[in-house]
Amino acid sequence: MYIINLGLIREGVPMDKYDKVVELGRRRGFFWPSSEIYGGVAGFLDFGPMGAMLKRNIERRWREVFIHQHHGLVYEIETPVIMPAKVFEASGHVENFTDVVVECMQCHKRFRADHLILEQVGEVKGIEGMTNEELDALILEKGVRCSDCQGQLSKISKFNLLFRTNIGPYSENVAYLRPEAAQGMFVNFKGIFNSMRERLPIGLAQIGKVARNEISPRQGPIRLREFTIMEVEFFFDPKSPGCTLIDDVADLKLRLLTEDMVKSNESEPIQVCVSDALKEGYIKTEWLAYFMALSSKFISELGAPVESQMFIGKPPEERAHYSAQTFDQLVKLERWGWVEVSGHAYRTDYDLSRHMQYSGQDMSVFRKYDAPRKVKVLAAKPRVEAIGADHGKNTGKVLSVIKGIEASTLRSKLSSGPAEIEGVLIKPDYVEFYEKEEAQAGERFIPHVAEPSFGADRLTYLALECAYSEREDRVVLRLPSSIAPVSVSVFPLVNRDGIWEKAYSIYRDLKGLGIIAEFDDSGSIGRRYARSDEIGCPYAVTVDYQTLQDDTATIRLRDTWEQLRVPIRELRGFLQGSLQMR
RNA sequence: GCGGCCGUGGUCUAGUCCGGUCUAGGAUAAAGGCUUCCCAAGCCUUGGAUCCCGGGUUCAAAUCCCGGCGACCGCACCA
Structure with a gap:
């Protein structure tokens, strides 16, 4: 026989497709564990000549489907892997990408410390802001123990999945490796929006490396600590959320497991066309639906049969902190079962609002009304005589305080008598409130974002597994010709x-x-x-x-x-x- | 991170229990040549393994013991 144990035995069990793909991957130069001559390191993967070509081709197809075919609407950009700490403080990753974990010293079970305390002690005020030491003290004081075996708990350890590093020689100059490419798009949104002639909707896309310091990555090429992400952040006006391209995909059937179905433990997806999924409210916004449809076509093109694909709605507690709705696109693999190949998140205005808040830069855009609107605005008119009587020479200072504050805010502050504002005591009789009519041409708002996000490395593995076949004891990789190396x-x-x-x-x-x-x-x-x-x-x-x-x-x-x-x-x-x- | 199981040329493996016969065998792949041929045919030649790493026991370790690393499975974790 010429062939190397195709499908024969490995430790008494038949090789599954994963084993075979891994074996072929090494033998023909597709992929293998990274830094292998030093023993390898989990969660990192090297791509060889064939693998790199395959992966590039998948990236190229993604670029064609998601970017070039939408030129004028979606643009590719490129931003660094390393960004200063501030960016990820704003994005919420420094806070939310962290788990506070304790371990039972007896049975070695691990728990989220805050969950365990909530369970055994109840609500503790300010628990979110507590340091590790304070939490340790709290656990000791309240006698929190392992909920499984009552064993003593270890000290708190923190797991943040962000890779941390420093910029330059100063250790206080903290930076992180990005865990998603999205933040590069968000921090650049306003500038690009301006240079691209202030058009909305606009999508920004990126293909690049990201890093997540997974506690314990498994599953070979499926879960990595460093991988290539392919993302679009699609910015649109929440008041005109209609997708101009939705007709192109309206009849496309999606296999969906909606959030409600997940809650009621159903596992068999329904098949609905895109327009019905929107009509029924399964998908909250048209652009998200549009990208889900594109993704479905894209994944099919890579070789995954339709019946082994589906989208699954993520319940709130499983969603990322920024997401109002998330669908994961899953593909069934032989060994790993249903594996996420793309995520579709409705990120609303979360990220732009946060960056606006943390950076102090305006991230809002202007929406022009069809016709200028007359609006009634509350105005405050200072009573100079009354102020002058109390403040004499300092009248000017008081006047500027009154002018510097919004009329409605001022009115609510004064609603129960005098109030101190910026160190000045303002009495209600200093101001006269009245309504005036103003013509407004439009208003400012923060765009909403729909995000499709793919892992290129998983897709490379997926394409290999889907393509893997045997004929007359030989391996035939039936890769689609558009991506074959x-x-x-x-x-x-x-x-x-x-x-x-x-x-x-x-x-x-x-x-x-x-x-x-x-x-x-x-x-x-x-x-x-x-x-x-x-x-x-x-x-x-x-x-x-x-x-x-x-x-x-x-x-x-x-x-x-x-x-x-x-x-x-x-x-x-x-x-x-x-x-x-x- | 815990428990189980495993780690031998590029790949798949024999050998490990019961230490010596292993300067580690086979198959396949690879390189060169012959064959000149339409689906891994055949023949010749060649290279390739400090038996995952480190330590220990022993006259002697792929084999026994300890530690580490890595893979896989289960648990935990998974923005």
Whole structure:
């Protein structure tokens, strides 16, 4: 037998697809654990020549589908992996990406300290702001114990999934590696909005590395500490949330497990078209639905069958801190079950509002009314005589205090008598409130955000697992031709009589056209087809004796092993057509 | 991080229980050549393993013991 234990036995159990893909991944240069010569390190992955090409192709397709096909609406940007601490304080990651954990010293179970205290002591005021030492003291004082075996608890340890580092030589200059690319889009929103002629909606996209210091990553390429994320932050006006492209996908069927279905423990998704999902209120906003539809098509293109895909609504307690609605797109893998390949979050105005608050920069945009509106505005008119009588020379100071505060705020402060504002005692009779009419051209608001987010590394694994197949004891990677690392192999049937030279020149010509081509003249022709199949190359061109007579060659199709005879001058058109090249 | 289980050329493995016969065997893959052939055929040649790392026991360790690292499974964790 030629083949390496395809599907035979590993420790008494048959190899599953994961084992086989991992084995192939190493053998053919797709991927393997990182820093392997030093023992490897969990949660990091190296991509080899074939893997890197495959991953790039997936990224390229994503870029085409989500960015280039929406040019004028979605733009790609690039921002650093390292950002100052402030950014992630604003985003909520410093606070919410942290778990305060205690461990039972007897049975080694771990608990979230705050949850355990709430459970055994009840509400404790100010628990959120407590330091580790204060929490330790509280646990000791109230006699909080392991809820499982009553064992004594360890001291508190904090897990923050952010990778921390310093900028420059000063340790107090703290920075973090981004756990998502999104913040780079949010902090740049206003500037880009301005330079792109203040158009809304606008999407900003990024493909780049992110890092999350997972406590215990498992599942090989599925859960990594460093990975490539592909994200769109799509900014829109919450008062005009309609998606202009929704008609393109209205009839597309989505397999959905709604939030309500999750709550009632249902596991069989319903199948609804996009327009019905919106009508029924399963998906709260049109742009989110639109991107979910795109994602569904995209994942199908990578080779995942529709019946092994679904979207699952995340209940509030499982959602990220910024999200008002989240759907995870899941794909069923043989070993890992349903695995998240993309997340679709309705982030509302959370991030922009927070950055506005933390940076002091205005993140709002202007919405013009159809026609200017007359609005009644409360105005405050200072009574100079009354103020002058009390303050004499300092009247000016008091006047500026009154002018510097919004009329309605001032009125509520004065509603129960004199109030001290900015160190000045203001009496109600200092001001006269009245309503005036003002014409307003529009109003300011903070855009809302719909975010589709993908992990490129998982998708690479997914594509490999979906493509993996065996035929007559050989591995055939049925990768979609749009993402296959190598597009065509060229073989001389024999290495003599000028056939080698002819094949080699075809190979050179194809490469010159920008087609990724490989040349193989070693071993038997069958062996070469087999090698080509293993790296998922969809086409093999073989030059034989007939080529020398009529300038045709055979194209052998990977998935059917069928052969077509094609004039060499038509090769280019055939390949470029089949490879979906532009 | 806890418990279980495992770690031998690129890959898959034999050997480990019961230490020596292992200067680690096989298959496959790879490189070179022959064969000139349409699906891993065959033949010849070559390279490739300090048996995961470190320590210990012993005259002697892939094999026994301890520690570490890593994979997988279960638990916990998973913005």
